[in-house]
Amino acid sequence: MLSMKSVDPVKLTSKSSFKFRCHKDIECFTRCCRNIQILLTPYDIIRLKNRLGISTGEFLNDYTYIELEDKSSHPFVFLKMLKDDNCNCPFVNDSGCKIYNDRPANCRYYPVGQASLKKMDDKINETITEEFYFFVKESHCKGFNETKNWTIEEWREDQGVDIYDEMNRGWKEILFRRNLPGHVLDEKKQKAFYMACYDIDRFRKFIFESKFLDIFDIDEKTISKIKNDEIELMKFGFAYTKYILMMENNLKLKNKDL
Ligand code: SF4
Numbered sequence: 001m002l003s004m005k006s007v008d009p010v011k012l013t014s015k016s017s018f019k020f021r022c023h024k025d026i027e028c029f030t031r032c033c034r035n036i037q038i039l040l041t042p043y044d045i046i047r048l049k050n051r052l053g054i055s056t057g058e059f060l061n062d063y064t065y066i067e068l069e070d071k072s073s074h075p076f077v078f079l080k081m082l083k084d085d086n087c088n089c090p091f092v093n094d095s096g097c098k099i100y101n102d103r104p105a106n107c108r109y110y111p112v113g114q115a116s117l118k119k120m121d122d123k124i125n126e127t128i129t130e131e132f133y134f135f136v137k138e139s140h141c142k143g144f145n146e147t148k149n150w151t152i153e154e155w156r157e158d159q160g161v162d163i164y165d166e167m168n169r170g171w172k173e174i175l176f177r178r179n180l181p182g183h184v185l186d187e188k189k190q191k192a193f194y195m196a197c198y199d200i201d202r203f204r205k206f207i208f209e210s211k212f213l214d215i216f217d218i219d220e221k222t223i224s225k226i227k228n229d230e231i232e233l234m235k236f237g238f239a240y241t242k243y244i245l246m247m248e249n250n251l252k253l254k255n256k257d258l
Pocket residue numbers: 032033034038089090091092093096097098099100103104107
């Protein structure tokens with residue numbers, strides 16, 4: 001599990017450089033794939049359930065657990081480690097990661113971490129979001145002893161994280177605002193957030209097999225897109241979540257009396 005002790009407090013930019021190499025002959029190979037807390041994003045879940053050929057419901061049930069920061073917070077989904085002696089990731093074997101091309105964003109970033117901090121900018125008297133990177137330096141990871149040079153930008157490109165950041169943008173926008181006054185979730189809203197952001201196969205049923213389309217005024221083009229493209233459905237899930245959390249008035253009701 002990642003502990004605060006392993007987080008290097010130095011704030012980094014995309015131009016920061018470091019020496020690192022991870023390869024099959026390194027003595028710690030796959031040592032980082034055990035006893036670790038891996039936060040999953042909505043796009044991670046779609047990639048993984050498709051890789052495994054199962055529904056989001058089956059994936060969430062079999063491979064994940066939920067954590068709340070407090071009773072009324074947004075639910076977070078984590079990958080469940082096996083109950084073996086090492087608490088291994090379910091996807092690791094002696095050759096490495098079995099689902100490497102679809103590994104979660106956090107596995108791609110490692111040993112780099114990403115953070116966002118809300119802070120007051122006294123010059124403009126407004127709250128701004130400061131985004132930065134940091135290193136995760138765990139004693140078992142020998143990759144930092146290697147000589148290959150990277151900037152964080154090059155590492156991001158090599159690991160293919162851009163698409164993950166792009167896909168999860170709407171979800172992150174919701175989470176950035178979670179600590180603002182008024183963003184407290186009751187159980188009903190927590191369940192709606194969970195379904196729309198993580199369990200999109202159930203969300204699809206909710207849209208097309210409930211009275212949703214009788215209640216909301218959704219144009220035909222959007223209906224066709226979300227019916228045929230699960231990435232569009234995921235993005236619509238973020239829009240729906242913003243609507244129910246009263247972050248944006250982005251959906252129209254057909255009849256306000258309903
Ligand atoms: S998903 Fe792959 S890379 Fe990530 S911890 Fe599991 S085995 Fe390692």
